[in-house]
Amino acid sequence: MNIAPNRLLDALMRTDFLTFAQRVFREINPNREFHVGWHHQTIAYFAARAAAGGDIDRLIVNLPPRSAKSTLLSVALPAFVLGRDPTKRVIVVSYNQNLSNSFSRQTRQVMQTPWYRRLFPDTVIPNRAAEEQYFTSRGGWRMATSTGGTLTGKGGDLIIIDDPLKADDAYSETARDALYGWAMKTLFTRLDEKTKGSIILTQQRQHEDDLSGHMLRTGEWLDISLPAIAVTEERFILSTTPLRSHLRRVGDLLDPVREPLEVLRGLKRQMGTAAFEAQYQQAPMPPDGDVIKLSWFRTYDALPEGGETVFSVDTASKAGLRNDWSVIGVWRIVDDRCYLDYLWRRRVEYPELKRSLIDLAGQYLPNRILIEDKGSGSGLLQDLKAEGYPVNAYEPGSLDKESRMRIQSAKIEAGRVLLPAQAPWLEEFQNEVRRFPNGAHDDQIDALSQLLDYAFAPKDTFFILSYRT
Missing domain, CATH: 3.30.420.240 (Nucleotidyltransferase; domain 5)
Incomplete structure (x- = not known):
């Protein structure tokens, strides 16, 4: 048996987040194939940089639903971060505690597999680790919470926010304001080291005043916006070692295999222009009287x-x-x-x-x-x-x-x-x-x-x- 390729793959999974995330996808979706697109490469590249701290400490990733963002950022990234440094503390937030717990269970499932323990032998969690929070043997942890949840006494090195507002509440000013207030007064204050900690926000856009909208207006966040159909020409970095990039031209589809143009047109007819522009194009329309035409x-x-x-x-x-x-x-x-x-x-x-x-x-x-x-x-x-x-x-x-x-x-x-x-x-x-x-x-x-x-x-x-x- 030639073990050199296995050792090479293990070494790559320890250092390259996207390679690791592909293995995670197969672990939690054994009967599905992960079609890796250029957009997954750019998300993985910037997410890994943000999680490492340093030059990118505030990252927004906006992209259509069902694009594997939760697998990448809520499931795989915490496992990758804790594998490389079991002293790290990671907080993962979703709009619903049950959903947040589901992502937490998947991360736990990954971290208890033989292949993960082979990759990261210093990162050990209990066999019966709790859903909402579990600790490594080196003092690090992963915590799952929901929007509006209590975080008293909890501080983290990395905060991941994944769809913080459910779609039904997107047009509720009260719900949007409550989320923004909680994020600013509670969640964003939970970084232990403000100069080194990082926050990643990922969501499908829902309203011009959703959490992404508020944060983008500050000018302090790096925005990776990925509409289903490109409306401008833009170049995206995929890696720096070696330097690779992807030029996206007007009209290019984000995922032509899973969502070809006829599928997107059907979704637009079913959802209506306003919802499609927000959730699939990441361009919510301002609510200034255009509710009904x-x-x-x-x-x-x-x-x-x-x-x-x-x-x-x-x-x-x-x-x-x-x-x-x-x-x-x-x-x-x-x-x-x-x-x-x-x-x-x-x-x-x-x-x-x-x-x-x-x-x-x-x-x-x-x-x-x-x-x-x-x-x-x-x-x-x-x-x-x-x-x-x-x-x-x-x-x-x-x-x-x-x-x-x-x-x-x-x-x-x-x-x-x-x-x-x-x-x-x-x-x-x-x-x-x-x-x-x-x-x-x-x-x-x-x-x-x-x-x-x-x-x-x-x-x-x-x-x-x-x-x-």
């Missing part, structure tokens, strides 16, 4: 037959001129297309709202009436239930109005929402779309968001209070 709506001349008729109701509590409007949207849902048939919008007191809704129900015979279960809507739900109408109590969750509409906007962009070519109420609806989210009122938008949530969600997620017989 009028050009996304299609028009119709005649309603199709069949389907179901759905009322989407947004209630206001009072009828004053400064208060919101009450809205009843009459929709026809046919073959995954939503046709707006009629829009009733008034400032009225509760009795007139109820009376108008009942009149419209007699005219259009709705299969469903959607009403948010809060404020005056709760009373309306109960009254209509008692009278046998097919009411559905709608629960929008914790997201704010803008966030909910952003999530639904992809359906509009995909051409699934149709407006009549002409209607007396159409212009005011279009004006509210243009002004959102900066307009004085958003009642029609709320009713639209509610309708789309119902139309494209599993029907058992809506609690049907009653059917009219």
Whole structure:
């Protein structure tokens, strides 16, 4: 048996992070192949430099989802760092503790393999090492925590932040501000030696004010931004010994094997332009009124037959001129297309709202009436239930109005929402779309968001209070 190649490979894995990371990938994904691209080479090169401390102490890596960033940076890099120096202390952060623990278990799995112990005999962790934190026999450790977690008394040499905000919270200003405050006041203060410690932040972009956005505006971070489709010509360093680089030209795909152009185009259609530009192109659009574009709506001349008729109701509590409007949207849902048939919008007191809704129900015979279960809507739900109408109590969750509409906007962009070519109420609806989210009122938008949530969600997620017989 020729052992020289094995010894050479072992020596390479001890010194070259990407070679080591490839072995890690095979260990935790035995039935999958790791297609190493030039982008993995540049990520590995800069991550290894940042982890070593010195000239790069703040590194941002922005790239599309499912690009092996977590395997490289949250799983392989801590094992590599602790193998080369078992006294190092590494903190790894993700938005969810379960996810963070999962990465920690994979690192532990790697560090307990015979091949890892052969490579780094001085780095030993207990056989029953805990998930959230385990120590080497030389006093170093790896700690897993989540965004907002307690780090009192904990300090590290290397902090790795991997997707610190879940996608559902990306459009929540409260969630973004909470993350930024925690990062600045808690996490970033945990470096033991501020002049030698390093922080690596990796994520798919989600919003212009996500954590990457905040950090990039300081001008103190090195940014490796890797859009799925290149929009500028840029050269990326792959190594310095020997010196190698990759020239990426406009239009070049990041991973043409896994995500060719037709796949990316399909993703853009499914996600909508705003989400695709953020998550795949690393170029989030500013939320300055572009949540919904009028050009996304299609028009119709005649309603199709069949389907179901759905009322989407947004209630206001009072009828004053400064208060919101009450809205009843009459929709026809046919073959995954939503046709707006009629829009009733008034400032009225509760009795007139109820009376108008009942009149419209007699005219259009709705299969469903959607009403948010809060404020005056709760009373309306109960009254209509008692009278046998097919009411559905709608629960929008914790997201704010803008966030909910952003999530639904992809359906509009995909051409699934149709407006009549002409209607007396159409212009005011279009004006509210243009002004959102900066307009004085958003009642029609709320009713639209509610309708789309119902139309494209599993029907058992809506609690049907009653059917009219």
